[in-house]
Amino acid sequence: MINDLKAVVARSQATLFEDMLGAVALLVILVGGLSLPALI
8 A cells, every 4th residue: 555655655756845835825825814804
């Protein structure tokens, strides 16, 4: 199973960074949206 996981990471390494960047962007939007009422 570990070999399978290594193979998946090796094949999808190009899109892995983009997926992580998208997840961080969604978290930033979520935190910004939740803290927005405190600013108003």
